[in-house]
Amino acid sequence: MTQSNTPTTPITVVKCPTCQTDVxxxxxxxxxPFCCKRCQLIDLGEWAEEEKAIPGAPDMSDSDGWSEDMGY
Structure with missing residues (x-):
């Protein structure tokens, strides 16, 4: 009987962000981290439609009254 000297790597399983299937x-x-192309495209569509967003500071580019045009 021979023993293998290769270390066993633990298997990592995650939940698909779209359908919660094990991946x-x-x-x-x-x-x-998606289970299939379909779930990947559903997630992409949600980001494109701005249904998902990364929280951050509100966009102040037009509301603060500042202008790049200095009149020079």
Whole structure:
């Protein structure tokens, strides 16, 4: 009987952000963290439609009265 000296790597499993299906984080899951192309495109569409956003400071570019045109 021989023993393998290769270390075993723990398998990481994450939930698909769209449908909550378990996804193995590895080469066998090309759309990770999504389970499939469909879920990936659904998420992209939500970002494109601005249904999702990263919280941050409000856009003050037009509301503060400041102008780049200095009149020179």
């Amino acid at each position: 193995v984080w590895g080469e066998q899951s090309p759309f990770r």
